[in-house]
Amino acid sequence: MNIIFGPVNSRRFGTSLGIDLSATHKQCNFDCLYCELAPAPTVTRQDHSLPVSQIMEALSTALKEHESIDVITLTANGEPTLYPYLDTLIDAIDAVKGTKQTLILTNSATLTDASIFQTLLKCDCVKLSLDALSSSVFEKIDRPHQSIDILHVKDAVIEFSHCYTGKLYIEILFVHTLNDTPEEIALLNETLLHVNCERIDIGTVDRPPAYPVSGISYQELHHIARQFDASLPIHIASRHHAQTCRSHYSSEEILNTLDKRPLTHDDVALLFDTASQERLQQLIQSRQITEITRAGLRFLVPSKNLGRKRQNILTKPK
Numbered sequence: 009m010n011i012i013f014g015p016v017n018s019r020r021f022g023t024s025l026g027i028d029l030s031a032t033h034k035q036c037n038f039d040c041l042y043c044e045l046a047p048a049p050t051v052t053r054q055d056h057s058l059p060v061s062q063i064m065e066a067l068s069t070a071l072k073e074h075e076s077i078d079v080i081t082l083t084a085n086g087e088p089t090l091y092p093y094l095d096t097l098i099d100a101i102d103a104v105k106g107t108k109q110t111l112i113l114t115n116s117a118t119l120t121d122a123s124i125f126q127t128l129l130k131c132d133c134v135k136l137s138l139d140a141l142s143s144s145v146f147e148k149i150d151r152p153h154q155s156i157d158i159l160h161v162k163d164a165v166i167e168f169s170h171c172y173t174g175k176l177y178i179e180i181l182f183v184h185t186l187n188d189t190p191e192e193i194a195l196l197n198e199t200l201l202h203v204n205c206e207r208i209d210i211g212t213v214d215r216p217p218a219y220p221v222s223g224i225s226y227q228e229l230h231h232i233a234r235q236f237d238a239s240l241p242i243h244i245a246s247r248h249h250a251q252t253c254r255s256h257y258s259s260e261e262i263l264n265t266l267d268k269r270p271l272t273h274d275d276v277a278l279l280f281d282t283a284s285q286e287r288l289q290q291l292i293q294s295r296q297i298t299e300i301t302r303a304g305l306r307f308l309v310p311s312k313n314l315g316r317k318r319q320n321i322l323t324k325p326k
């Protein structure tokens with residue numbers, strides 16, 4: 009049984025050592041269509057959980073071997089917040105982690121439980137998944153346990169984002185013909201305007217899914233990114249379906265595109281033809297475009313926007 013895995017390198021979080029809080033089998037309150045794990049009935053509590061002492065023993069051994077990691081990631085074959093001793097485990101990790109950060113990856117549903125809400129406040133970084141906000145699409149794509157109401161989850165996510173002092177990331181995974189409609193994107197956009205987070209990663213199905221669903225292209229993700237309010241820190245996290253489809257942009261179009269949606273150099277390499285990339289370099293040299301670091305990634309933005317948009321997000325009414 010492998011409790012600890014990695015280290016794995018991630019551009020977003022650095023070098024990470026993972027802890028699997030459901031190492032024996034899948035235990036999840038969702039049964040997502042796109043899950044990398046085989047389909048399984050949903051549960052709201054684990055029927056088999058490892059003792060904290062066993063996890064800490066495995067972690068201590070791994071930390072001796074991999075001293076220079078940046079992050080300890082709490083995840084699972086399923087939903088890590090279903091682990092019943094999570095609060096005790098996080099305290100135990102905090103006592104030994106030194107300068108390393110703790111990160112938990114959760115599907116957000118258990119944030120409606122006050123004790124789990126409080127436990128997650130202790131993590132240095134939290135990544136919340138939020139795939140859909142209409143009940144019908146949420147139920148189709150995430151196939152949640154019948155006790156879960158997406159409207160309660162939405163309220164808990166907004167509240168958590170305003171109580172939490174660590175780094176909060178939101179992840180949305182788009183599935184072809186399910187949550188990539190203008191109506192669903194509008195609902196996500198409206199809610200995310202009330203969420204205080206470092207970054208919103210949008211991606212698609214990159215690995216073999218549990219059910220026969222398909223992802224969308226990089227260009228479609230880019231189109232979706234532009235449907236969100238320009239003040240939101242959207243980042244296209246998935247390039248698996250990226251195809252070379254480079255277009256011509258005038259200097260004005262480059263400035264307008266970056267005004268609506270900051271892009272990384274990787275995005276630019278996929279979207280801009282050679283002449284447009286040279287034009288972008290000239291705009292950087294003439295300081296009309298600036299690079300900023302947002303949650304560990306470098307984005308290109310029009311210089312005139314610096315300091316303006318982030319403030320907009322934080323002053324939106326709840």
Ligand code: SF4
Nearest residue numbers: 036038039040043086
């Ligand atoms: S929440 Fe994660 S582990 Fe659970 S079914 Fe969905 S993708 Fe799989």
